[in-house]
Amino acid sequence: MRATRWVGAFVLSLLFAAPALAADAIKIGAVLSVTGPASFLGEPEKNTLLMLQDQLNAKGGINGQQVEVIVYDDESDVNKAVMAARKLLDQDNVSVVIGPSISGNTLAIAKFFAAAEVPLVSCAAAEKIVHPVNPWVFNTPQLDRHAVSRILLDAKAKGYAKLAILTVSDGYGQAGRAVLKELVPAQGFSLVADEVYGPKDTDMTAQLTKIKGAAPDAIICWGTNPGPAVVARNRAQLGLTTPLYMSHGVASNKFIELAGEAAEGLILPAGRLVAVEQLSADHPQKQALEAYVADYAKAFNAPISSFGGYAHDAFKLVIQAIAQGTSAKSADIRDNLEKIAAFPATTGVYTYTPEDHNGLNEEAFIMVTIEKGTWKVTQ
Amino acid sequence: MDPSTLLQYLVTGLTLGSTYGLTALGFTIIFNTTGVINFAQGEFVMLGGMMSVSFMAALGLPEPAAVVLAVIGATLIGALVERLAIRPVRHCPPINLIIITIGVSILIRGLAMLVWGKDTHALEPFSGSAPILVLGAAIMPQTLWVLGVSLVLLSGLKLFFSATIHGKAMLACSYDAKAASLVGIGVPRMVRLSFMISALVGAVGGVLLAPITLTSFDVGVMLGLKGFAACILGGLGNPFGAAAGGIILGVLESLGAGFVSSAYKDALAFVILLVLLFVKPSGLFGRKDFKRV
Amino acid sequence: MRWLAGLFFLLMTVPLILPNNYYLTVLILCCLHAMNAVGLCLLVGHAGQISLGHAGFHGLGAYASAYLSTTVGLSVGWSMLAAVGLTAVVSALVGLPSLKLKGHYLAMATLGFGIILSILFTETVDITGGPAGFVGIPRLSLFGWELTRDIALYRFVVVILCVMVWLSFNLIHSRLGRALRALHTSEKAAQAMGVDIANHKLFVFVLSAVFSAASGSIYAHYLTFIAPASFGFTFSVELIVMVVLGGMVSIPGAIVGAFFITVLPEFLRAFENVEILLFGLILILSMMFMPDGLAGGWNRLWAWIAARAKGAAHG
Numbered sequence: 001m002r003a004t005r006w007v008g009a010f011v012l013s014l015l016f017a018a019p020a021l022a023a024d025a026i027k028i029g030a031v032l033s034v035t036g037p038a039s040f041l042g043e044p045e046k047n048t049l050l051m052l053q054d055q056l057n058a059k060g061g062i063n064g065q066q067v068e069v070i071v072y073d074d075e076s077d078v079n080k081a082v083m084a085a086r087k088l089l090d091q092d093n094v095s096v097v098i099g100p101s102i103s104g105n106t107l108a109i110a111k112f113f114a115a116a117e118v119p120l121v122s123c124a125a126a127e128k129i130v131h132p133v134n135p136w137v138f139n140t141p142q143l144d145r146h147a148v149s150r151i152l153l154d155a156k157a158k159g160y161a162k163l164a165i166l167t168v169s170d171g172y173g174q175a176g177r178a179v180l181k182e183l184v185p186a187q188g189f190s191l192v193a194d195e196v197y198g199p200k201d202t203d204m205t206a207q208l209t210k211i212k213g214a215a216p217d218a219i220i221c222w223g224t225n226p227g228p229a230v231v232a233r234n235r236a237q238l239g240l241t242t243p244l245y246m247s248h249g250v251a252s253n254k255f256i257e258l259a260g261e262a263a264e265g266l267i268l269p270a271g272r273l274v275a276v277e278q279l280s281a282d283h284p285q286k287q288a289l290e291a292y293v294a295d296y297a298k299a300f301n302a303p304i305s306s307f308g309g310y311a312h313d314a315f316k317l318v319i320q321a322i323a324q325g326t327s328a329k330s331a332d333i334r335d336n337l338e339k340i341a342a343f344p345a346t347t348g349v350y351t352y353t354p355e356d357h358n359g360l361n362e363e364a365f366i367m368v369t370i371e372k373g374t375w376k377v378t379q
Numbered sequence: 380m381d382p383s384t385l386l387q388y389l390v391t392g393l394t395l396g397s398t399y400g401l402t403a404l405g406f407t408i409i410f411n412t413t414g415v416i417n418f419a420q421g422e423f424v425m426l427g428g429m430m431s432v433s434f435m436a437a438l439g440l441p442e443p444a445a446v447v448l449a450v451i452g453a454t455l456i457g458a459l460v461e462r463l464a465i466r467p468v469r470h471c472p473p474i475n476l477i478i479i480t481i482g483v484s485i486l487i488r489g490l491a492m493l494v495w496g497k498d499t500h501a502l503e504p505f506s507g508s509a510p511i512l513v514l515g516a517a518i519m520p521q522t523l524w525v526l527g528v529s530l531v532l533l534s535g536l537k538l539f540f541s542a543t544i545h546g547k548a549m550l551a552c553s554y555d556a557k558a559a560s561l562v563g564i565g566v567p568r569m570v571r572l573s574f575m576i577s578a579l580v581g582a583v584g585g586v587l588l589a590p591i592t593l594t595s596f597d598v599g600v601m602l603g604l605k606g607f608a609a610c611i612l613g614g615l616g617n618p619f620g621a622a623a624g625g626i627i628l629g630v631l632e633s634l635g636a637g638f639v640s641s642a643y644k645d646a647l648a649f650v651i652l653l654v655l656l657f658v659k660p661s662g663l664f665g666r667k668d669f670k671r672v
Numbered sequence: 673m674r675w676l677a678g679l680f681f682l683l684m685t686v687p688l689i690l691p692n693n694y695y696l697t698v699l700i701l702c703c704l705h706a707m708n709a710v711g712l713c714l715l716v717g718h719a720g721q722i723s724l725g726h727a728g729f730h731g732l733g734a735y736a737s738a739y740l741s742t743t744v745g746l747s748v749g750w751s752m753l754a755a756v757g758l759t760a761v762v763s764a765l766v767g768l769p770s771l772k773l774k775g776h777y778l779a780m781a782t783l784g785f786g787i788i789l790s791i792l793f794t795e796t797v798d799i800t801g802g803p804a805g806f807v808g809i810p811r812l813s814l815f816g817w818e819l820t821r822d823i824a825l826y827r828f829v830v831v832i833l834c835v836m837v838w839l840s841f842n843l844i845h846s847r848l849g850r851a852l853r854a855l856h857t858s859e860k861a862a863q864a865m866g867v868d869i870a871n872h873k874l875f876v877f878v879l880s881a882v883f884s885a886a887s888g889s890i891y892a893h894y895l896t897f898i899a900p901a902s903f904g905f906t907f908s909v910e911l912i913v914m915v916v917l918g919g920m921v922s923i924p925g926a927i928v929g930a931f932f933i934t935v936l937p938e939f940l941r942a943f944e945n946v947e948i949l950l951f952g953l954i955l956i957l958s959m960m961f962m963p964d965g966l967a968g969g970w971n972r973l974w975a976w977i978a979a980r981a982k983g984a985a986h987g
Contacts, residue, residue, distance in 0.1 A: 090692035205391040646791040
């Protein structure tokens with residue numbers, strides 16, 4: 001019976017582990033990858049949410065109610081995301097949930113939210129999250145499709161015909177690769193090489209050598225740090241002069257720091273966060289962006305990343321939905337999210353409809369070139 | 380097939396392979412003294428790279444000084460690991476020791492994440508980043524550094540194990556710790572020494588590799604796995620086997636990516652490793668295992 | 673065997689006092705991990721063969737079952753049976769040459785095989801859905817009996833776990849079990865006594881793979897979503913840690929180890945960045961102070977307290 005005693009002790013201690021929560025605050029849950037391989041997304045997202053919570057509560061909350069953000073770390077792991085989501089729904093009884101940071105975890109927990117009738121505003125980009133539309137699931141990042149369209153528009157303008165792609169074999173790279181393989185031929189380009197690299201790989205010279213043999217007019221690399229920095233460095237080392245496009249997954253100063261001189265001349269689609277100061281004063285996003293950049297710098301002694309912006313926008317959209325509807329009930333938040341129109345935030349200007357739970361279009365991207373170690377807006 | 384392309388694949392394989400080989404060397408030293416595979420070896424490599432980066436950034440030291448300090452620091456950590464985590468349990472069965480080294484690797488990684496954060500960092504190459512062109516293939520000066528230092532380390536170890544009293548004593552410990560202590564060898568001291576040397580070798584590796592591979596708190600995981608594979612491929616306990624195993628693994632991966640498929644390059648390398656193990660269970664250069672009944 | 677009946681009774685009645693579904697989710701995952709740990713306990717603890725690749729078998733069970741029930745359109749029950757059967761065949765094919773290897777070489781072979789499987793899960797995007805995951809797996813239902821509610825699924829999981837434990841117990845106390853122990857102590861001596869080493873080892877290897885695959889296929893039909901990251905090297909190591917924490921040879925210990933490792937992160941959730949550090953520390957400390965696992969540590973703590981109490985009574 002010794003084993004049963006143990007099991008019993010565990011279960012009992014589980015029972016008493018439920019944290020006590022403030023009764024009358026609006027509870028906003030968050031499942032974020034604060035640690036693990038996707039921590040570069042989850043950490044700034046968590047910082048942002050807690051910062052916005054304090055800001056809002058200092059101003060007296062929303063409709064006279066304080067908000068309470070409950071962040072659980074899913075460690076970039078599906079099982080932990082499932083347990084975190086269940087805890088938020090069953091035990092913390094939150095009104096709405098922000099996150100997860102990565103697409104796989106979002107897809108894994110999405111069905112719970114439809115069943116529990118609680119809205120989920122994801123910070124992950126995969127198209128499967130919002131197509132087909134799940135009435136209870138929204139997301140804030142730009143879709144990969146929009147980024148690819150911007151790159152191909154630029155490539156067409158420059159007269160390129162043969163393209164090579166080099167993508168990372170994780171969720172982000174796989175989604176990008178699928179869209180690239182669909183749109184590159186559809187827009188009249190020929191795809192001459194399709195190479196991949198592992199998320200932990202440290203040398204992509206072999207792939208680039210193979211691509212070099214296929215003689216493309218330009219290369220499109222799809223990944224998040226540090227892989228693309230290695231690709232940029234290897235390209236320089238091989239003396240390759242073929243133009244290299246990156247994805248919006250590296251649109252942070254960290255990339256320029258890692259790639260060093262090899263970053264010069266690279267072109268990528270990015271959110272406007274990387275070049276706030278180059279934005280015209282009357283741009284609808286100017287105010288939101290400047291406020292976020294200033295606040296984040298003041299609150300955390302850390303460089304800002306556009307990934308934190310996904311959580312920022314999710315939070316602001318949820319608050320906007322509550323403000324519009326005067327109620328913080330889950331069903332009302334959901335209904336009012338769908339009524340949000342032309343709402344400027346850091347990533348873009350959102351218009352949610354019952355058919356569109358992403359709310360953005362190609363306009364959320366600008367094309368930037370890396371020049372002298374900084375971002376230069378080209379389109 | 381363009382000969383310069385083939386040459387480029389080989390050079391790439393050599394660069395990759397030397398990173399695995401350097402990690403594998405560290406495994407060999409501890410294995411040779413204790414018979415234990417130290418799964419925290421990858422973390423020593425990480426410590427070398429990350430400490431150099433942080434000494435340069437935090438103390439404003441020039442690169443050479445930071446590198447030397449980092450290697451000394453990692454060596455001390457190696458001694459600390461032995462004292463705190465290995466010595467108290469030296470009489471446990473190997474599986475417990477292996478679990479402990481896995482625990483140590485998780486602990487060091489966790490500490491590194493707390494101290495240095497989750498970001499990736501770059502270290503400047505020692506002799507610039509202008510590639511040397513040989514028959515159309517680009518070779519990075521840093522690759523030459525890695526290969527050169529690996530060779531020096533290898534010959535040093537060879538000399539140490541075959542010509543010095545400490546080296547021979549360490550080897551004796553691995554054959555039979557009890558017998559070794561009977562003939563007057565201070566086994567615990569030898570074990571500590573082996574941890575220090577392998578941490579030193581690992582850290583030197585980490586310092587040399589950081590300019591090529593970039594570095595972050597979690598680079599040790601993959602390097603540890605590949606280093607272990609290189610060890611097994613070359614035959615456990617043989618430093619030359621470990622280095623050669625690393626190079627072979629790297630070249631296999633690079634050729635696999637070039638000629639077969641970049642998606643399956645790691646799988647290909649492991650398939651070949653498995654087939655080899657099944658055909659020659661003691662590795663390419665390993666001595667045949669004999670065991671007491 | 674009384675404790676097995678007790679365990680069954682306890683696991684079956686616990687949900688009656690659970691306040692909500694969150695605890696049920698945790699319990700289901702605990703039981704699924706325990707299935708892996710029980711099989712691995714037979715392999716590592718009783719047959720003395722290490723495997724660093726069992727996450728691969730867990731994943732093979734999950735992916736095969738998901739593929740058969742979703743893409744091929746087989747019923748869930750048949751898919752699960754076929755997935756377990758497939759894993760049995762694969763594990764036999766791998767085990768045959770691998771189990772000739774010893775110690776670190778066997779560890780490498782199983783590790784390598786696990787990595788190859790996890791690369792296959794990641795790269796065969798058309799079959800597995802790739803790194804983004806396999807979506808839309810049907811919920812568990814067995815030949816017309818649908819387990820729509822979590823509680824029904826939980827009871828099913830408990831039954832399967834207890835059947836596995838019962839099988840394992842009978843195995844340990846059978847002729848084969850004695851042969852295995854002989855094999856663990858000294859392979860050569862066992863061979864000299866006429867024990868058919870190769871077949872015994874292979875049998876336990878396949879059995880443990882079957883337990884893992886069964887757990888994997890239930891997991892797939894419970895979550896209705898799987899991704900390759902769940903079946904990598906880290907999970908293989910976690911499984912070994914569960915068994916070692918349980919004291920290697922103890923099946924109840926393996927179950928406790930599985931529950932402990934699964935529940936621990938839920939308790940450490942508040943610590944976030946320190947969690948990984950604490951996990952490492954717990955591993956090291958438990959190996960140092962409880963080398964025979966949680967069960968052994970509990971016994972010694974008990975003996976120590978008893979001795980103290982006795983001493984106090986005398987003093």
